[in-house]
Amino acid sequence: xxxxxxxxxxxxxxxxxxxxxxxxxxxxxxxxxxxxxxxxxxxxxxxxxxxxxxxxxxxxxxxxxxxxxxxxxxxxxxxxxxxxxxxxxxxxxxxxxxxxxxxxxxxxxxxx
Amino acid sequence: xxxxxxxxxxxxxxxxxxxxxxxxxxxxxxxxxxxxxxxxxxxxxxxxxxxxxxxxxxxxxxxxxxxxxxxxxxxxxxxxxxxxxxxxxxxxxxxxxxxxxxxxxxxxxxxx
Numbered sequence: 001x002x003x004x005x006x007x008x009x010x011x012x013x014x015x016x017x018x019x020x021x022x023x024x025x026x027x028x029x030x031x032x033x034x035x036x037x038x039x040x041x042x043x044x045x046x047x048x049x050x051x052x053x054x055x056x057x058x059x060x061x062x063x064x065x066x067x068x069x070x071x072x073x074x075x076x077x078x079x080x081x082x083x084x085x086x087x088x089x090x091x092x093x094x095x096x097x098x099x100x101x102x103x104x105x106x107x108x109x110x111x112x
Numbered sequence: 113x114x115x116x117x118x119x120x121x122x123x124x125x126x127x128x129x130x131x132x133x134x135x136x137x138x139x140x141x142x143x144x145x146x147x148x149x150x151x152x153x154x155x156x157x158x159x160x161x162x163x164x165x166x167x168x169x170x171x172x173x174x175x176x177x178x179x180x181x182x183x184x185x186x187x188x189x190x191x192x193x194x195x196x197x198x199x200x201x202x203x204x205x206x207x208x209x210x211x212x213x214x215x216x217x218x219x220x221x222x223x224x
Contacts, residue, residue: 004155033212042116042201042214043156056210091155099144099205099212103155 004104025094035091118215131189135202142204192222
């Protein structure tokens with residue numbers, strides 16, 4: 001399978017714990033995006049990488065959120081001190097110099 | 113501030129008939145528009161796009177129309193098939209394509 005891969009698919013965590021998600025984009029894609037989707041809403045932009053550089057961050061991305069893309073390959077999204085409001089589907093997407101992006105299946109986070 | 117609006121949360125259409133999904137936007141800086149389709153438990157899949165220099169783009173059974181003066185676009189599916197049943201998201205971006213803003217989605221049900 002050469003699509004966008006996200007791990008884990010599901011994560012249940014207690015409030016206050018830290019969680020980290022991983023995204024493996026399509027190998028030749030230089031652009032990588034993170035989105036968050038809650039029930040009844042469309043995906044909301046969180047952050048964007050071109051190669052290893054994080055070029056844009058949404059104001060939705062509070063100080064508890066951090067994303068990295070070392071060496072311009074896979075990316076990680078970490079949420080520190082999780083809150084119940086962080087419960088959502090976290091989607092990763094990649095593209096090659098185009099706005100049309102390929103999405104992974106997402107990581108569903110539940111904070112209890 | 114919802115810059116991309118899909119005012120119809122759901123739509124039911126008979127198989128073989130035309131499905132028309134509508135989308136309005138408020139940001140006049142948007143110059144590229146996309147439609148994504150999403151099945152349950154999967155990430156969104158790119159369907160079709162249109163640049164603001166065009167008013168129509170066609171790909172098989174799918175046609176997107178753009179009315180810049182009205183800040184409105186629509187997706188036509190002809191003929192509709194049961195496999196088209198999914199949630200459809202309208203999305204828009206500005207030059208540079210770094211951030212894509214999604215609408216809230218319209219759930220299409222094609223009845224056999």
